[in-house]
Amino acid sequence: MSVLLWILLFSLLGGVLSVIAASLFLLIPEDHHPHLLPHGVSFALGSLLSVAFLHLIPEAAQGVGVGNVERLFATVLAGILGFFILEKLLLWRHCHAGDCETHG
Incomplete structure (x- = not known):
């Protein structure tokens, strides 16, 4: 497997995991956001x-x-x-x- 393919694969994986983490933050009730944001x-x-x-x-x-x-x-x-x-x-x-x- 070429280095470029590894780079693309892990960039895609990092982007997908970032979107999942951001969406999990949105599932938390809004009254907990001020405590978690700092x-x-x-x-x-x-x-x-x-x-x-x-x-x-x-x-x-x-x-x-x-x-x-x-x-x-x-x-x-x-x-x-x-x-x-x-x-x-x-x-x-x-x-x-x-x-x-x-x-x-």
Whole structure:
């Protein structure tokens, strides 16, 4: 079996399993959605970070060479801290009330 056929087969399998998982979420009563959604977002974020840290960053470290690895990791750390601070600032200024002191 050729590599292209394996790629197509597993892409189709991944798509079908994703549709099944999404449809199972729709079968759950709507009053449980607010409790389950943060866990789903956390799982997705963990998946993305694990791909970045286990696959992309080691490949980037290999590409930049031994002398520039410190600069690469400093850039990754600055990005993580920057987005953490941005998230905290956005949550600090965010409210759900229609009339509040901040947005009044």
